[in-house]
Amino acid sequence: AAGLHRYLRDFCGCHVAWSGVQLRLPRPLPAVPGELTEASPYRYRYYQNVCTHSYSFVWWDWPRWEREIDWMALHGINLALAWGGQEAIWQRVYLALGLTQAEIDEYFTGPAFLAWGRMGNLHSWGGPLPRAWHLKQLYLQHRVLDRMRALGMTPVLPAFAGHVPKAIARVFPQVSVTQLGSWGHFNCSYSCAFLLAPGDPLFPLIGSLFLRELTREFDTDHIYGADTFNEMQPPSSDPAYLANATAAVFEAMAAVDPDAVWLLQGWLFQNQPEFWGPAQVGAVLGAVPQGRLLVLDLFAESQPVYARTASFRGQPFIWCMLHNFGGNHGLFGALEAVNQGPAAARLFPNSTMVGTGIAPEGIGQNEVVYALMAELGWRKDPVPDLSAWVGRFAERRYGAAQPDAAAAWRLLLRSVYNCSGEACRGHNRSPLVRRPSLQMNTTVWYNRSDVFEAWRLLLKASPNLTASPAFRYDLLDVTRQALQELVSLYYEEARAAYLQQELVGLLRAGGLLAYELLPALDEVLASDRHFLLGSWLAQARAAAVSEAQADLYELNSRYQLTLWGPEGNILDYANKQLAGLVAHYYAPRWRLFVESLADSLARAAPFQQRRFNRDVFRLEQAFVLSSRRYRSQPQGDTVDLARRVFLKFAPPRAAGAS
Incomplete structure (x- = not known):
């Protein structure tokens, strides 16, 4: 299966990913110039994390499982939970x-x-x-x-x-x-x-x-x-x-x-x-x-353990990329660390490394990261030029070479996918998906202008790539990321206005964030089935055999996405950006926050975070306990919606360049 995938990828320019496949095969099929043999330097290519079964697999039926196992085989996975x-x-x-x-x-x-x-x-x-x-x-x-x-x-x-x-x-x-x-x-x-x-x-x-x-x-x-x-x-x-x-x-x-x-x-x-x-x-x-314990160095791309345990005291280990916590959306990756890590571990003194591993808590996001990691399971050395690699990735993914799309991916590579140091804990800490407060951290490790420029370039490329489902998915994902960045910028404006007791400035920035930007984000998300709350809840209900079971499973799903526990015990850990969730969970929180800040200014009284937390918890709990139904089919055209949102919200420099 891995050989078939290699042929499809390298000879036919095809692409197989969670969001879909690009299998436009050349006619006639390209010939292979003689026998090609490849041997992985590793015994194992491992896949999964115990948490993946709850964050991603929990409601799957057999057809979805079959697709996943085929994806695993094509990428050479030979060890899996x-x-x-x-x-x-x-x-x-x-x-x-x-x-x-x-x-x-x-x-x-x-x-x-x-x-x-x-x-x-x-x-x-x-x-x-x-x-x-x-x-x-x-x-x-x-x-x-x-x-x-x-x-x-x-x-x-x-x-x-x-x-x-x-x-x-x-x-x-x-x-x-x-x-x-x-x-x-x-x-x-x-x-x-x-x-x-x-x-x-x-x-x-x-x-x-x-x-x-x-x-x-x-x-x-x-x-x-x-x-x-x-x-x-x-x-x-x-x-x-x-x-x-x-x-x-x-x-x-x-x-x-x-x-x-x-x-x-x-x-x-x-x-x-x-x-x-x-x-x-x-x-x-x-x-x-010795040899009967196989250790997963689970977060090796960020905080490897093998180096401080003398290669796990001689027990065999698998170098794993964890990457994602909770199944969060948000463009993120440490591609350079991932690229260099397995070879460095294999060459470590007296190394007992026997494999590479893909171990995210949740799948269905940042597919470029997983494509690279799967390829590294077959490589003795790192990819020599990641910039060239990501260009080829985009060409295969969309089924066509498009210079603006390739340029957009190179910008993403040097920004959101170039994390290093402590920032690479891998969790999306954007204010968008957090309970609002005046102490929210908006710092990122990259230049936000790179994201906005990548957004512009993908829109510029869109006339040539609208037939590609993968392109539409990526355009939505980058649009979602750009709007996530704008949430941080509007929040900073609103907070500064509040601290300076400028009610008009607070209402302007806060109003844009809560009443215009988030509804626009929800509308864009609704155009793709991968970003629908209704799809996730429908899967949960479909796994049941009675209405009472369906209600229990839906309640499980709603809790996991939001409060996690009955009292917000692990609040927003498994955050997602889904149509419906943005409109009826995140947006009401932000509206209440802006209104609470404005009220405190009007009354010349300090903002009470503890009181706000009590009030907003009632909103969060109401969402979890709601029986509101959500669409499980997309509506609207992603390209048109993304363009409209860009023209309305893109920072002046990016919009002017368009």
């Missing part, structure tokens, strides 16, 4: 151990939060899981595994990490469990995992029961994923405890599958470096036989 259906297996195990169905229902999260239930961060929130959910996920998992295996991939199945339902103590009163601290600003009603002590006899029993039942259902390819301390501080920093806890997980795997290899997300070492000192890291890495 396959974690669907595991709750159905856990239900069998817990029922066999004596838990009641009610206790199990109380333990599982809702579908949109299963990733964090699987890693022990959450329980109960968004649930319960209906019986129909389990049946559908079992069906999907079988089809996913069949397809992955047929295409030569190694699926990674889940294993027992040590987290158990609270009700286990009712059935086994002598069990030794530790309640961990809370996670993600949730209280213990929804977090504070119960961790089974590594020496408790139940640990190998539960671990073996689960893996035996799982592999009986799905067979196995001998690689298993488990994360015991993901974003949770262990109860002890004693290396002996950490070694025992790690060994218990692996031994439960090996008891069922003597060939077991444990795939571990190395995020814990990166996320809490103050806890994971050399002794603690060494305890975990040394508790599994």
